[in-house]
Amino acid sequence: MIRPPHALTVLLAACTTALLLPGCRPPSPSGDGLARTPPMGWNSWNHFGCDVSEQLIKETADAMAASGMREAGYEHVVIDDCWQVARDSDGTLVADPERFPSGIKALADYVHGQGLKFGIYTDAGLKTCQGRPGSYGYEAQDARTFAAWGVDYVKVDWCYADTLDAVTQYTRVREALRAAGRPIVFSICEWGQNHPWHWAPEVGNLWRTTTDIEDKWTSVLDNLDINSQYADAAGPGHWNDPDMLEVGNGGMSWDEYRAHFSLWAIMAAPLMAGNDLRRLDDSTRAVLLNREVIAVDQDSLGVQGTLIWQQGGALQVWMKPLADGSRAVALLNRSAAPAEVGVTLKRLGLLARPAAVRDLWAHADRPAVSDRVRATVPAHGVVMLRVGPAQ
Numbered sequence: 001m002i003r004p005p006h007a008l009t010v011l012l013a014a015c016t017t018a019l020l021l022p023g024c025r026p027p028s029p030s031g032d033g034l035a036r037t038p039p040m041g042w043n044s045w046n047h048f049g050c051d052v053s054e055q056l057i058k059e060t061a062d063a064m065a066a067s068g069m070r071e072a073g074y075e076h077v078v079i080d081d082c083w084q085v086a087r088d089s090d091g092t093l094v095a096d097p098e099r100f101p102s103g104i105k106a107l108a109d110y111v112h113g114q115g116l117k118f119g120i121y122t123d124a125g126l127k128t129c130q131g132r133p134g135s136y137g138y139e140a141q142d143a144r145t146f147a148a149w150g151v152d153y154v155k156v157d158w159c160y161a162d163t164l165d166a167v168t169q170y171t172r173v174r175e176a177l178r179a180a181g182r183p184i185v186f187s188i189c190e191w192g193q194n195h196p197w198h199w200a201p202e203v204g205n206l207w208r209t210t211t212d213i214e215d216k217w218t219s220v221l222d223n224l225d226i227n228s229q230y231a232d233a234a235g236p237g238h239w240n241d242p243d244m245l246e247v248g249n250g251g252m253s254w255d256e257y258r259a260h261f262s263l264w265a266i267m268a269a270p271l272m273a274g275n276d277l278r279r280l281d282d283s284t285r286a287v288l289l290n291r292e293v294i295a296v297d298q299d300s301l302g303v304q305g306t307l308i309w310q311q312g313g314a315l316q317v318w319m320k321p322l323a324d325g326s327r328a329v330a331l332l333n334r335s336a337a338p339a340e341v342g343v344t345l346k347r348l349g350l351l352a353r354p355a356a357v358r359d360l361w362a363h364a365d366r367p368a369v370s371d372r373v374r375a376t377v378p379a380h381g382v383v384m385l386r387v388g389p390a391q
Helices: 008-015 054-067 103-115 139-147 166-179 198-200 217-233 252-265 281-289 291-297
Strands: 040-043 074-080 085-086 093-094 117-123 152-156 185-188 207-208 239-241 271-273 308-310 315-320 327-333 340-342 355-359 364-369 371-377 381-389
Touching: 040 117, 054 074, 054 103, 054 252, 074 152, 103 117, 103 139, 117 139, 117 381, 139 166, 152 166, 166 185, 166 198, 198 207, 198 217, 217 239, 217 252, 217 308, 239 308, 239 327, 252 271, 252 291, 252 327, 291 381, 315 340, 327 340, 364 371, 371 381
Parallel strands: 040 074, 040 271, 074 117, 117 152, 152 185, 185 207, 207 239
Antiparallel strands: 085 093, 308 315, 315 327, 327 381, 340 371, 355 364, 355 381
């Protein structure tokens, strides 16, 4: 087991060894008090695309409540594109009456009744990515509408916005949301095109750093490599977003899905499931509900983990300092064959000897170590550890 150190030791260990902990800095507070840890929930796009409906959202909320996901920390149920079809004579967004016959407010009330939060999608441009009405010119009205409906989270895309300035438009959305009188988590989705890591921490609660993820190992690695460059921008209330989870959608092996989930946790990324939660099999459940890995993502210190060692680009060690003074460590094997990966305690910034080691996928303690941690890692896989002072 890992012994929690004195609070002062935690602070010193977390952010005073800059050479050992690249990207580590005291996180600056967000002005709205929201998303103090990376948002967790579910979004419709990865699995369902435009095939969204009132029934789907209700059944998904039911599944989140019944499966243990809610208790594990997943709280946002987010409808992505294609829920809206027009604006009425007053300019208010209109939901598809065939797919959402009860209206969005009634649907939000249903989600809230399951002990969850409700999220919705719009676009900063003239249209959404699927050609539905965007929020350009209607920022204040749409924010008031969302607040009146009981929206808790809004994702704002960047299609049909080529002639617009991202900072200006997203700042307008932020001001509109703040004026609407309801706490709403603000997710910026302009795919990293306008370098949001420079300005988005003062505007939104999370921002995409990458293009859309695909249910492929190469896509996971691409988004990992891109998102990892901007660790200094992340902290409580404002997070880099390498896009949603593909766990359970069927395009990768379970070693790859475990690595996907582990690396998102190491990077303090939002954990937004993107599969069909109504058909949650045991393998998917074991990944999405791994509370030991979730605890790494949700750690209160709020530091995005970084790459601290690699060999040939294929074998890597990723590390995230945690609030109790321990380290979350992902031993990653990007290659097509099993390989041993290891790292010294010195490189992890751990001075106390011996160190306790917890395997977060085996849910078991490993023998304490005095010099280095190592493991044989499967191809396209990860060994996820928590390493800290031993009792």
